[in-house]
Amino acid sequence: MGLTLTEKILKEHLVEGEMIRGEEIGIRIDQTLTQDATGTMAYLEFEAMGVPRVKTERSVAYIDHNTLQSGFENADDHRFIGSVCKKHGIYFSRPGNGICHQVHLERFGIPGKTLIGSDSHTPTGGGIGMIAIGAGGMDVAVAMGGGTYYITCPKIVKVELTGKLSPWVAAKDVILEVLKRLTVKGGVGKVIEYCGEGVKTLSVPERATITNMGAELGATTSIFPSDETTRQFLKAQGREGDYTELSADADAVYDEVVEINLSELVPLAACPHSPDNVKSVDEIGPMKIDQVCIGSCTNSSLLDMLKVAYILKGKTVHPDVSLSIAPGSKQVLNMLAENGALATMIDAGARILESACGPCIGMGQSPNSGGISLRTFNRNFEGRSGTKDGQIYLVSPEMAAASAITGVLTDPRTLGDMPEFKLPEVFTINDNMIVPPVPEEEMDSVEVLRGPNIKPFPVSDAMPDEIDAKCSLKVGDNITTDHIMPAGAKILPLRSNIPKISQYCFAVCDEEFPKRALELGKSIVVGGSNYGQGSSREHAALAPLYLGVKAVLVKSFARIHMANLINAGIIPMTFADEGDYDKIDMLDELKIENLIESLKSSDSVIVKNVTKGVDIKAKLDLSERQRAMLIAGGLLNYTREKA
Ligand code: MIC
Ligand code: SF4
Numbered sequence: 001m002g003l004t005l006t007e008k009i010l011k012e013h014l015v016e017g018e019m020i021r022g023e024e025i026g027i028r029i030d031q032t033l034t035q036d037a038t039g040t041m042a043y044l045e046f047e048a049m050g051v052p053r054v055k056t057e058r059s060v061a062y063i064d065h066n067t068l069q070s071g072f073e074n075a076d077d078h079r080f081i082g083s084v085c086k087k088h089g090i091y092f093s094r095p096g097n098g099i100c101h102q103v104h105l106e107r108f109g110i111p112g113k114t115l116i117g118s119d120s121h122t123p124t125g126g127g128i129g130m131i132a133i134g135a136g137g138m139d140v141a142v143a144m145g146g147g148t149y150y151i152t153c154p155k156i157v158k159v160e161l162t163g164k165l166s167p168w169v170a171a172k173d174v175i176l177e178v179l180k181r182l183t184v185k186g187g188v189g190k191v192i193e194y195c196g197e198g199v200k201t202l203s204v205p206e207r208a209t210i211t212n213m214g215a216e217l218g219a220t221t222s223i224f225p226s227d228e229t230t231r232q233f234l235k236a237q238g239r240e241g242d243y244t245e246l247s248a249d250a251d252a253v254y255d256e257v258v259e260i261n262l263s264e265l266v267p268l269a270a271c272p273h274s275p276d277n278v279k280s281v282d283e284i285g286p287m288k289i290d291q292v293c294i295g296s297c298t299n300s301s302l303l304d305m306l307k308v309a310y311i312l313k314g315k316t317v318h319p320d321v322s323l324s325i326a327p328g329s330k331q332v333l334n335m336l337a338e339n340g341a342l343a344t345m346i347d348a349g350a351r352i353l354e355s356a357c358g359p360c361i362g363m364g365q366s367p368n369s370g371g372i373s374l375r376t377f378n379r380n381f382e383g384r385s386g387t388k389d390g391q392i393y394l395v396s397p398e399m400a401a402a403s404a405i406t407g408v409l410t411d412p413r414t415l416g417d418m419p420e421f422k423l424p425e426v427f428t429i430n431d432n433m434i435v436p437p438v439p440e441e442e443m444d445s446v447e448v449l450r451g452p453n454i455k456p457f458p459v460s461d462a463m464p465d466e467i468d469a470k471c472s473l474k475v476g477d478n479i480t481t482d483h484i485m486p487a488g489a490k491i492l493p494l495r496s497n498i499p500k501i502s503q504y505c506f507a508v509c510d511e512e513f514p515k516r517a518l519e520l521g522k523s524i525v526v527g528g529s530n531y532g533q534g535s536s537r538e539h540a541a542l543a544p545l546y547l548g549v550k551a552v553l554v555k556s557f558a559r560i561h562m563a564n565l566i567n568a569g570i571i572p573m574t575f576a577d578e579g580d581y582d583k584i585d586m587l588d589e590l591k592i593e594n595l596i597e598s599l600k601s602s603d604s605v606i607v608k609n610v611t612k613g614v615d616i617k618a619k620l621d622l623s624e625r626q627r628a629m630l631i632a633g634g635l636l637n638y639t640r641e642k643a
Helices: 005-013 036-049 072-088 100-107 122-128 137-144 171-182 197-201 204-217 228-236 302-312 330-339 341-348 397-406 440-445 488-494 498-504 513-520 539-546 559-568 578-583 595-601 624-632 635-642
Strands: 014-016 024-027 031-035 058-062 091-093 114-117 131-134 149-152 155-162 190-195 221-223 256-261 268-270 278-280 291-294 322-325 372-375 391-394 467-474 523-526 549-554 571-575 589-592 604-609 614-619
Touching (some): 005 014, 005 024, 005 131, 005 190, 005 221, 031 036, 036 058, 036 072, 036 539, 036 635, 058 072, 058 100, 072 488, 100 114, 100 122, 100 204, 100 330, 114 137, 122 204, 122 221, 131 221, 137 149, 137 559, 155 197, 171 278, 190 204, 302 330, 302 341, 302 397, 330 341, 467 513, 467 549, 498 513, 498 539, 539 559, 559 571, 559 624, 559 635, 571 578, 595 604, 624 635
Parallel strands (some): 031 114, 058 091, 114 131, 155 190, 155 256, 190 221, 291 372, 372 391, 467 523, 549 571
Antiparallel strands (some): 014 024, 024 149, 268 278, 268 391, 571 614, 604 614
16 A cells, blocks of 8 residues: 555654554654744753753754844843854744745755644645644754654545646635635644645745645645655755655555645635635625735745736835735845845835734734735734734735735736746855854853843643632633734733733633633633644643643644643643533533543543533543643653653
């Protein structure tokens, strides 16, 4: 029986377990990446592990999220990360060098290698045939220390691409179509593998747009084969030596098959407030817009920018629209400057932003009240833009640029003939903003620089045998980590200060939550399905931990968040009968007994609702390792105990 590409790479990296769907496997990690908003915690955790030098083939730290320095905090964090990297063997991509996923694809990604990153869009690397997975900071810290990374052996979905995209229909439309069909929970426990004749019609940046937004499916990762197009891309990046050809066997067996004829796709948009709320441009109609933002790790490649510049050439941004553009990397920005495309954008009235996440994470450019904003980004969760009632539509760069000129949602196919946009034979390469670490023998000479905002991270106690606690919050379905631990320009600078950032925990759902949770001392959070979807931020587990949350009982979990809860020592439980969700109200007293025994040997526990006098069966869908970790009080305690 033949193997899928995913199985081939996983098998080669398998260090624990067997490749049986649904079972936990441990894999060796070749590369890691971090970004600054999750990086400070990840490096504090790495330091706490006491490993002097990273053991991966390549680890890179990027500064791209917290780039708005409206106080000392972000600058201090950048300095801390820079100095930790220098000392411990990590490459440091300085602020200004670009968004982690874009730069990693350009300069470091290697087909066939494994990469984990403390950012949920790490699967961008799947665009060049890597198994690239988003993870919590603590998992990345462990991988940097040479530790194994654990995932549930995924089901593999084959997306068979046929045909060729019509002019002005984009890679963004491919992934929006997949999201429309599979929804934001359709990818949980799965890897999405792209195959078929249509693959070779897509360039590497287009493939990366598609794998990047696989994160929005909840998928473990997404991957494309590594082929002649990949070789050309790596060659143009001066890295042809990193190329290997990789594809699935012809007789590989998949768990599901999705067929997409690229020729039949039309321009699409994800409507507020979910990436799977997808409609065609015709269905939405010529809606008046207030803002257009082009950029983010999904759509900020040179190819995207060249298309945008072509559309803007000789035009002026509509008087009622604000257009901002953030090229994804220094390489992209530089090349736009060299070939005049940047001047074209400036000339049309675009507000050029630095190469960073920027508006995607609410670092500036929040839309006006109730404003309609078209964005080439990957997430449009309520409030994420920084404007609570902002209406965010996710679209291709082509649609974004065309609409910026007309002031209404515009079908890019009305632009007429499309020229052929080609990637350059050679990219402009200058890695001068990537600082290498010092040699090991000099590491003692490097002082790690800490600012006053950097506070130690909370560590859980060993698990008690009984939890008697009130329900401190009850929330519904599809709660994102942006609900649990909001981001944005005001809160992000507190990412290295858990006591402070905790004051904003669940602010989107219930501003009183932090106060209530602290007063209760210990508590349990109750939620619906796909709880914790979205980002990899472990702050969505560390803040609840700090506030005394001992367990989370929901209908189902998103992958990374569930792993982060376990790493933090908070028990993730799911309702055996989803109808029992209705049997708990906020402030009900909940009691769990014989917890240790259950964690050792049972796949369920009884949660007694003392207030209502009912027993609720909760599933413990956990591997043996996860059970041991919870008993120890989280990953750090567990690792220490093992050592
Ligand atoms: C996001 O897109 O939500 C982020 C900000 O990049 C997060 C990471 C974080 O919260 O720092 C992610 O995707 O993991
Ligand atoms: Fe940055 Fe947005 Fe990409 Fe997250 S999704 S890494 S915030 S650009």
